Amino acid sequence: MGNKEELEERLKKLVVRLKNVQERKQLGTLVQIIEDLLYLAHSDEWATELFEDEDVHCPLLVVLSAYISSPDVQQVGWSLLCRLMEICPRTLDKLSRPLSAGMDWEVLGIHQQILKALSVHSQQCKLIMVELRALALLLKSDVITLMVLEDDTDIFDLILNAMTCFSPNEEIQSHGCRCLQLLLEQVPDEHLVEFVERGDHSVVLSVARTFQDNEDMVLQALKVLLPLAGPASNVEVLMSGNERCYSMINQALQAFPHNQPLQEVGCCLFQKFSSESYYNILVLNGVHKMTVTACLMYPENARLQVAALSCLAALTETIVQNKGLAEEEEEREQEREEEVVELSWVDACCAALEFHTADALVQEAACLALNSLLVQDPRLHQSFGDQDGRTPVHRQVMAAMLLHSSSWGVFQAAARALGTLIETTTVSPIAHRPPEASARVPRSP
Known part of the structure; x- marks a missing residue:
């Protein structure tokens, strides 16, 4: 594609041509300008450096707004905007600000533009694909997400209609799901309930x-x-x-x-x-x-x-x-399988206590699960030991209490687990048991 200096010069010329949109260029010429920019934006070696200081999004939004009814312009225009958001992370932040276009026309905000584009081109599969892709990228901005949700246009209807109309299209379904996820994570419970109530x-x-x-x-x-x-x-x-x-x-x-x-x-x-x-x-x-x-x-x-x-x-x-x-004839065989499963549960609890000592939520969940297992099957205390290098479980539980002393949830869960361990063990688990009395849970591969 040429050296960096040549590419920079070519980019500047293309941006100048894109800004001269007042001349009402022929659609073919305008599409070619945007396609050339898109080609440069896919230059793996120089793309980020070339575009990071060029506010290409400004004239591009002007074009997208002015040529909203042109499928060809919209197709390449939104594709270029997607690429800019991918290679230049700051683009998303710039798009969330009011646009000072310096033009005679009123240019819609980015959230209004994407909503209008989805509405106007709702029956065109290729365009919907790129517009939903653009929306999924735009919704990574909390500011833009809020503006989209506050707009009078029902964004959920637009997305769901597109997914319904083009149900066999994997790309539309994938981008549609990404958009729905990002939007639903930001709405109140009332909206979540309404979403399901409407089916x-x-x-x-x-x-x-x-x-x-x-x-x-x-x-x-x-x-x-x-x-x-x-x-x-x-x-x-x-x-x-x-x-x-x-x-x-x-x-x-x-x-x-x-x-x-x-x-x-x-x-x-x-x-x-x-x-x-x-x-x-x-x-x-x-x-x-x-x-x-x-x-x-x-x-x-x-x-x-x-x-x-x-x-x-x-x-x-x-x-x-x-x-x-289970039927009695199968029960003996299943009991042997269940014992292995129970030991796996114990091992999962111990592994979580061991690998996530600094995570209060994991420590609390592991202690709760451990306590539930011991309450339901007191025999499981025989699975705990201190051989093969594993820290005895009572020490892991006590460590959780000490490390997360400010967490009521951890302290309560650990105290319960420790109490149950004591109650279900004939010899206090805090006392050292001889190695021969210990049985370590086999670690899963």
Whole structure:
């Protein structure tokens, strides 16, 4: 593409030509100017340096506003704006400020421009793709997100209509989900409830089910469900027989065990679903097994650990109660399997206490889960020991109390776990036990 100096000179000339939009250039010429700028913006070696000090977005917004009805101009114009936001992080901050265009025309603010573009070109697939991509990038700005939400235009209708009209299009579904997630994270609970009451969430569930073999698409859909699962009334709908979201999430976790972000979001959703009304159905569908598997597979992911262990703590009693559901002929074999699972739960708690000593939320969740396990099965105290280099669990719990003495949640959870350990151990766990009396939980590979 030439050396840096040549590219800089070429860029300056193109920007000057773009600013001369008052001359009402022929559409073909204008599109070519923007395409040339887009070509320069994809120069891997120099793109950021070339564009970071050139406020190309200013004349570009003028053009986008003036030629709103031209699909060709809109297509290349929004593509260029997307690229500018990707290579020059400061562009997003500049776009959130009022534009001083210095033109005779009134130029719409960026939030108004994207809303108008989505409205005008709602039936054009290629344009909707690039406009939703631009919107997803713009919504990374809290300022722009607020302006979009406060506008009279219903942004949710625009996004959902696009996703419905072009349901087979993966790119539109993916960008649409990203936009919905960023918007729903900023709205009050009343809006979240209304979104589900209107049945708008069904569009998102359709994405997860239609593209169930595409892990990125499933992940984007689950990210939208996460803020929606806040209000209790929404959880009731998502857990209903019609939706069976728990089943869909479980299948996703089984299908993509090595996708850590997806495992994290899935565990966070199960944590939100873990209210008393749904304990039984979650356990019967094996949710606890999936969360513990994720917990053991990603011990360093603090957010996943909190969600998975909190879910385990809530479901422990129901898990134990449901052991008697199997037929007697299968029960002996299942008991051996259940023992291995229980030891895995204990190992997950110990690993969380060990790897996340500085994280109060993880320490609290691990102590709660540990206490629930010991209350339901006092025999588990025999699993704790001090051989093979592992710190005895009572010391880990005591360390949590000391390190997070200002956290009432950690102190309360740790105190309960320590008290239960003492009650369920014939020999005080604080006293040193001989190595032969200790049984360390086998670490998962």
